[in-house]
Amino acid sequence: xxxxxxxxxxxxxxxxxxxxxxxxxxxxxxxxxxxxxxxxxxxxxxxxxxxxxxxxxxxxxxxxxxxxxxxxxxxxxxxxxxxxxxxxxxxxxxxxxxxxxxxxxxxxxxxxxxxxxxxxxxxxxxxxxxxxxxxxxxxxxxxxxxxxxxxxxxxxxxxxxxxxxxxxxxxxxxxxxxxxxxxxxxxxxxxxxxxxxxxxxxxxxxxxxxxxxxxxxxxxxxxxxxxxxxxxxxxxxxxxxxxxxxxxxxxxxxxxxxxxxxxxxxxxxxxxxxxxxxxxxxxxxxxxxxxxxxxxxxxxxxxxxxxxxxxxxxxxxxxxxxxxxxxxxxxxxxxxxxxxxxxxxxxxxxxxxxxx
Numbered sequence: 001x002x003x004x005x006x007x008x009x010x011x012x013x014x015x016x017x018x019x020x021x022x023x024x025x026x027x028x029x030x031x032x033x034x035x036x037x038x039x040x041x042x043x044x045x046x047x048x049x050x051x052x053x054x055x056x057x058x059x060x061x062x063x064x065x066x067x068x069x070x071x072x073x074x075x076x077x078x079x080x081x082x083x084x085x086x087x088x089x090x091x092x093x094x095x096x097x098x099x100x101x102x103x104x105x106x107x108x109x110x111x112x113x114x115x116x117x118x119x120x121x122x123x124x125x126x127x128x129x130x131x132x133x134x135x136x137x138x139x140x141x142x143x144x145x146x147x148x149x150x151x152x153x154x155x156x157x158x159x160x161x162x163x164x165x166x167x168x169x170x171x172x173x174x175x176x177x178x179x180x181x182x183x184x185x186x187x188x189x190x191x192x193x194x195x196x197x198x199x200x201x202x203x204x205x206x207x208x209x210x211x212x213x214x215x216x217x218x219x220x221x222x223x224x225x226x227x228x229x230x231x232x233x234x235x236x237x238x239x240x241x242x243x244x245x246x247x248x249x250x251x252x253x254x255x256x257x258x259x260x261x262x263x264x265x266x267x268x269x270x271x272x273x274x275x276x277x278x279x280x281x282x283x284x285x286x287x288x289x290x291x292x293x294x295x296x297x298x299x300x301x302x303x304x305x306x307x308x309x310x311x312x313x314x315x316x317x318x319x320x321x322x323x324x325x326x327x328x329x330x331x332x333x334x335x336x337x338x339x340x341x342x343x344x345x346x347x348x349x350x351x352x353x354x355x356x
Contacts, residue, residue, distance in 0.1 A: 006154040009220040012206030013318045014079030016072045017305040018054040027322040035304045047188035054199035054306030055170050066116040072202035073166040080204035098132040099149040101141030101165030101310040108174025140338040142313025143346035147227045159212040163205045167309030169198030196272035199306025203314030222321040226257025226349040235343050244283030246345040254347040255291040263293040265331025268316035270338040272302040312338050324352020
């Protein structure tokens with residue numbers, strides 16, 4: 001997406017992560033480098049040690065299935081729409097929709113997750129969302145949801161849209177599957193030091209067209225400038241070698257919307273300790289270096305809240321917006337990217353509040 005004739009703004013943020021129960025506390029924890037990695041209460045790895053996870057510890061470990069996803073997602077959505085609730089203005093928004101990123105099919109993900117979550121959202125919010133779209137695509141799902149929402153907003157089909165993502169790797173079936181795929185991080189001789197810490201989270205953004213935002217008297221937190229997506233053919237768990245072709249394409253499309261002579265100063269990325277993610281990012285940076293001021297100066301939030309899969313994209317954009325508002329961003333332009341195991345790649349270029 002490079003057409004920015006109708007600006008799209010971020011006006012609300014929501015999150016639930018292992019390091020914070022809203023976007024602001026989660027961003028403060030990431031800024032401080034805090035993590036709450038801990039031992040699973042009962043899951044043991046093949047080396048006989050408790051599995052290391054990053055869980056939302058206010059949720060009972062026995063809460064499972066769609067109920068666990070719901071407990072993460074619904075509070076995040078409610079935080080994101082708080083500006084509308086505060087103004088009692090939700091009824092005044094013409095064409096409100098929901099765009100939701102979800103994990104793809106894998107062990108530990110309920111078969112009916114998509115339909116059950118939409119039903120529970122409708123039960124909580126009634127007719128607030130006149131339409132809903134889901135993207136069960138794993139890590140890149142949240143940014144693909146942003147892409148779809150921005151396109152509809154620019155085309156005039158919507159006045160506002162909530163973009164959200166939710167994921168959890170805490171189910172025993174998911175953890176056993178990760179270990180069997182040699183992706184579970186552990187320090188013992190029978191473990192994989194290059195795996196990742198499984199996490200769980202939800203993130204949500206309220207996106208609006210400029211005319212809707214002005215009509216309601218809301219202030220922008222950030223502006224979406226460009227979005228790129230692509231499909232990588234050389235994926236993890238295959239015999240191919242990924243050299244970042246899909247991510248490069250996503251970068252190039254997003255960076256095409258950079259203002260003249262400008263460069264991205266802040267990168268929020270999907271690296272979680274797995275080597276292939278670092279490799280593909282390196283290749284993509286080499287091919288798009290003219291648009292990146294300091295590609296090695298990135299933020300990898302998995303260091304703090306673990307790998308949060310489909311929740312990643314909206315959370316990265318929330319971190320970027322808050323960094324701009326709090327004036328600790330390196331500059332005014334950020335790039336968030338995510339890579340899914342099945343090949344989906346997505347990147348979003350965003351301007352912080354300072355330049356909106």
